């Protein structure tokens with residue numbers, strides 16, 4: 247289903263004002279309520295509830311296979327791309343269920359963008375066209391001047407503009423891995439998402455590129471709600487405001503053991519399993 251230009255162009259989200267004219271909660275808050283997930287009859291998530299506040303970075307941490315990526319993909323309706331995949335529960339974006347009947351799939355995916363583990367720009371497409379690729383897919387029509395401004399804005403926000411402004415017509419595939427990942431971030435930003443999901447975005451990158459992406463994440467957090475899966479505990483501490491620790495005991499579906507402000511999760515975890523995990527005693 248395509249988004250009509252008229253609906254997709256209303257991408258600027260005005261400040262929410264309550265009945266007394268005061269500015270209300272920031273838009274972009276995401277909340278999962280009692281989310282369970284299955285692949286066929288294999289249940290992989292059990293009743294996961296988590297608030298991911300607007301304007302903050304939430305890190306999902308936990309050992310391999312406990313359902314972090316599945317949970318992330320449920321947040322923007324990518325889970326349903328797997329034929330055998332099912333789920334129950336609710337995902338609320340600004341209080342509205344993204345799975346509600348009548349809600350368009352493309353609307354959820356535009357408002358909740360995703361950056362993957364391996365940078366996936368269109369390799370033969372120019373840097374410029376990579377950034378604007380999402381606009382075409384969502385049916386947004388813009389003029390050339392508007393597109394030029396958008397490309398500069400998104401590449402600047404992704405921390406890539408200065409490195410590529412003189413070679414916007416070169417292919418995206420010619421960039422380094424770290425630059426390609428920042429190009430993918432710029433591409434995600436072009437459709438003005440309220441939330442950006444990042445699934446181990448630095449795991450394929452060298453330490454310098456990783457730090458550059460981490461800076462970008464912190465800079466973006468002011469305007470986009472970010473949810474990031476990471477196996478790197480130092481990274482979780484550097485970039486996130488809040489953490490959720492996922493765990494799946496042998497043969498059981500994954501769930502959240504503990505969540506809260508990142509400082510507290512690392513310095514004073516409530517659950518011994520969290521303490522053991524964040525201190526590298528397992529996982």
Ligand SMILES: Nc1ncnc2c1ncn2[C@@H]1O[C@H](COP(=O)(O)OP(=O)(O)OP(=O)(O)O)[C@@H](O)[C@H]1O
Pocket residue numbers: 285290308309310311312313314315316317328
């Ligand atoms: N497409 C799929 N089909 C069937 N089972 C799947 C699929 N994707 C994931 N799973 C299963 O769901 C469970 C959770 O996997 P998931 O990738 O969400 O965990 P994770 O915590 O993100 O792991 P990792 O940290 O290794 O990426 C695992 O048992 C996995 O084998």
